[in-house]
Amino acid sequence: MDKRTEKIREIAKRLLSEDRVDVVLGYGPGTVPLRNAPLFARTPEEADKLIWDSNCRINLANFLPRTKERVAVLAKGCDARNIVNHVVEHQIKRDQVYIVGVPCQGMLDPEKVQQREGRFIESAVESDGDLTVSGPGFETTLKLADVLRQNCQTCVHRNPPVYDELVGEPVPEQTDIDRYADINDLLGKPDGERYAYFQNLVKDCIRCYACRDACPLCYCHVCFVDEHMPQWLGKSVDPHDVLTYHILRAFHCAGRCTDCGACEAACPVNIKLRQFTRLLEKDIQERYGYEAGMSLETLPPLTVYRPDDPQEFIK
Amino acid sequence: MADMILKKNALGDFLKSLSGSYETFGPKQEDGEVKFAPVDGEVLLDYQNSRLSPKNFFFPQSERMLEFSADPAAEDAFVMKERPAAKQARLLFGIRPCDAKAFAVLDKIYRNDQYTDNYWFDKREAATLIGLACNRPCATCFCTSVGCGPFHEEGLDVLAVDLGEDILLKPLTDKGQKALDAAGGLAAADGKAAASVEKLKGEAEAAIQSKVAVDKVAERSVMELYEADHWAKVAQRCLNCGVCTYVCPTCHCFDIQDEVSGTAGDRIRNWDSCMSWLFTMHGTGHNPRPDKTSRVRQRFMHKFKYIPLKRGGDIGCVGCGRCVAQCPVNIDVRDVVRDMNA
Numbered sequence: 001m002d003k004r005t006e007k008i009r010e011i012a013k014r015l016l017s018e019d020r021v022d023v024v025l026g027y028g029p030g031t032v033p034l035r036n037a038p039l040f041a042r043t044p045e046e047a048d049k050l051i052w053d054s055n056c057r058i059n060l061a062n063f064l065p066r067t068k069e070r071v072a073v074l075a076k077g078c079d080a081r082n083i084v085n086h087v088v089e090h091q092i093k094r095d096q097v098y099i100v101g102v103p104c105q106g107m108l109d110p111e112k113v114q115q116r117e118g119r120f121i122e123s124a125v126e127s128d129g130d131l132t133v134s135g136p137g138f139e140t141t142l143k144l145a146d147v148l149r150q151n152c153q154t155c156v157h158r159n160p161p162v163y164d165e166l167v168g169e170p171v172p173e174q175t176d177i178d179r180y181a182d183i184n185d186l187l188g189k190p191d192g193e194r195y196a197y198f199q200n201l202v203k204d205c206i207r208c209y210a211c212r213d214a215c216p217l218c219y220c221h222v223c224f225v226d227e228h229m230p231q232w233l234g235k236s237v238d239p240h241d242v243l244t245y246h247i248l249r250a251f252h253c254a255g256r257c258t259d260c261g262a263c264e265a266a267c268p269v270n271i272k273l274r275q276f277t278r279l280l281e282k283d284i285q286e287r288y289g290y291e292a293g294m295s296l297e298t299l300p301p302l303t304v305y306r307p308d309d310p311q312e313f314i315k
Numbered sequence: 316m317a318d319m320i321l322k323k324n325a326l327g328d329f330l331k332s333l334s335g336s337y338e339t340f341g342p343k344q345e346d347g348e349v350k351f352a353p354v355d356g357e358v359l360l361d362y363q364n365s366r367l368s369p370k371n372f373f374f375p376q377s378e379r380m381l382e383f384s385a386d387p388a389a390e391d392a393f394v395m396k397e398r399p400a401a402k403q404a405r406l407l408f409g410i411r412p413c414d415a416k417a418f419a420v421l422d423k424i425y426r427n428d429q430y431t432d433n434y435w436f437d438k439r440e441a442a443t444l445i446g447l448a449c450n451r452p453c454a455t456c457f458c459t460s461v462g463c464g465p466f467h468e469e470g471l472d473v474l475a476v477d478l479g480e481d482i483l484l485k486p487l488t489d490k491g492q493k494a495l496d497a498a499g500g501l502a503a504a505d506g507k508a509a510a511s512v513e514k515l516k517g518e519a520e521a522a523i524q525s526k527v528a529v530d531k532v533a534e535r536s537v538m539e540l541y542e543a544d545h546w547a548k549v550a551q552r553c554l555n556c557g558v559c560t561y562v563c564p565t566c567h568c569f570d571i572q573d574e575v576s577g578t579a580g581d582r583i584r585n586w587d588s589c590m591s592w593l594f595t596m597h598g599t600g601h602n603p604r605p606d607k608t609s610r611v612r613q614r615f616m617h618k619f620k621y622i623p624l625k626r627g628g629d630i631g632c633v634g635c636g637r638c639v640a641q642c643p644v645n646i647d648v649r650d651v652v653r654d655m656n657a
Contacts, residue, residue, distance in 0.1 A: 030645040031639065031645060031649070031650065032455060032639060032640060032645065032647075035645050036645065037552065037644055037645035037646075038552040039552075040552065058643060062554075063552075111347070114347075115347055120363060120451070120454075122454045136451065204346075206367070206376060206561045206586075207376075207557075207585075207586075208556055208557035208558050208560075208561045208588070209557060209591075210554065210557070210558045210643055212556075213554040213555060214554055214556065214643055226591070226593045228593065234572070234574055235570060235572050235583075235585045236376075236377035236572070236574065236585050237376050237377045237585075238377070238574075265643060266554070266556065266643035268366070268367075268558045268561070268562055268641045269348075269366065269367070270346075270347070270348070
């Protein structure tokens with residue numbers, strides 16, 4: 001068993017038996033390879049089903065807004081930043097949530113595994129940085145590091161900046177990472193090409209809104225796409241409506257997104273949704289020197305006004 | 316109608332010979348995933364299933380039903396007019412038996428004792444379906460538990476079976492026979508081919524390890540199932556996104572919207588999802604499915620209780636496993652039905 005799994009169960013059982021929390025939010029085994037399932041443990045027996053592996057892609061901070069219970073949440077670096085966001089945006093009280101931080105070495109991208117293998121994967125087993133996948137008539141071992149999600153490969157906050165308890169020791173942060181190499185390339189292109197790029201990016205979108213529903217930032221009671229009196233956006237797969245949805249959603253995430261990748265993990269048609277959000281993340285960093293969810297004391301720049309706010313981009 | 320044999324290396328020619336009479340589509344690899352696309356020769360034979368169901372062919376995600384002028388000065392302002400239906404004969408090669416069975420389920424839903432949905436049937440009836448039997452089912456398949464199977468014929472016009480060197484083509488309807496007649500270049504199948512089909516069918520059925528019992532769901536009352544405790548447990552992690560409903564071959568709900576661009580108006584029907592709160596929102600502000608639990612319950616009750624109740628026992632799920640493979644939080648329909656049947 002993964003050492004972190006053992007430790008997580010121990011912490012969860014302690015928190016539940018000491019009545020410190022009502023529920024521990026973590027991950028349990030999935031029924032298909034390369035996917036696990038959010039698990040709500042309310043008893044020590046249920047806590048024994050918790051696991052930690054490289055498929056903890058769904059961001060559990062998403063389940064916090066509007067909860068009435070006292071919750072402990074397993075949180076990777078990005079997830080913990082989203083919990084901080086929730087506290088700062090008054091979606092949950094700090095003392096209602098117990099952050100069980102998990103220093104993270106990256107989550108894998110099932111599509112990368114699938115594309116490398118190109119075969120029917122029926123089982124996937126992890127051990128010591130390796131991933132052994134097998135199916136009818138084959139078994140191969142891959143290095144986990146080679147099949148990590150892009151957001152994990154370029155992550156610079158693997159350790160939760162805020163937590164109540166840490167599972168194991170912090171991991172070394174990655175340095176010398178150029179998070180925006182591809183975004184900078186895109187920015188160097190003419191407007192028309194950029195527009196075509198984004199249109200092409202969402203050409204397969206089926207408007208299922210899984211990206212929105214998996215995103216911890218999207219906690220609005222009524223999303224703008226569901227506004228109906230009056231209705232703001234068309235419901236069809238008209239390319240303009242589809243692109244409007246994605247662009248507007250990204251703008252709503254500006255200065256709040258932690259690049260956790262839950263949107264991409266949830267998308268059934270593999271849209272690279274982070275191309276929208278990262279562009280804005282870069283803007284916020286450059287203009288306001290702000291990274292989302294790093295501190296409980298700092299407010300997101302787009303929620304406050306300061307006389308010295310940058311304004312050279314307002315035309 | 317007699318079974319025919321097509322040499323596998325002549326499949327491209329076979330499909331080309333049909334392209335004169337039909338607009339032909341088949342499974343192809345595009346951007347790393349399997350999609351049904353216009354055929355210009357080769358198609359995939361060794362694939363499990365397309366990521367999205369082929370229901371889009373007869374039930375497009377967005378379909379213009381009527382058109383109108385939104386110019387208030389026009390004599391026919393806001394008068395709905397029918398759009399001419401596209402009647403071109405299409406041929407779909409290589410769809411899986413579960414997806415064809417799903418079409419058969421939808422045929423019954425879109426035509427009942429009172430109404431016929433012409434938007435479904437105009438395209439459905441103009442299409443010829445050559446299904447491809449599943450020699451290698453996926454680990455997520457459970458078709459044999461829900462009245463379907465890897466060699467199921469319902470909803471198809473021709474069943475094709477990959478025999479290795481050859482493809483056996485079994486015509487099932489007059490439409491199917493017509494397509495085979497149009498193609499030509501086929502040889503009559505012998506007893507040996509029939510024996511191979513039986514052997515492959517037995518092996519494929521045996522390979523489906525997922526079994527889901529539904530007998531008790533049929534016996535239980537609607538209210539007993541409706542009020543069961545397990546729905547809250549499923550709902551807990553459900554995101555209420557629409558992935559399961561949109562990848563599902565039998566989910567068929569839609570929303571009708573009028574869209575205007577300048578003075579040109581269209582009445583469009585779009586896929587809709589019972590996972591969305593807006594789906595059941597009344598004009599009064601009342602929502603009969605006000606929470607996640609009632610919405611997630613609806614999807615499973617619809618497939619496994621309400622449809623069987625109304626359609627003589629037929630289950631509204633064909634066991635394709637797409638929702639199992641695609642659910643972001645791994646809600647597995649097989650587990651949900653096990654709870655319903657427990």
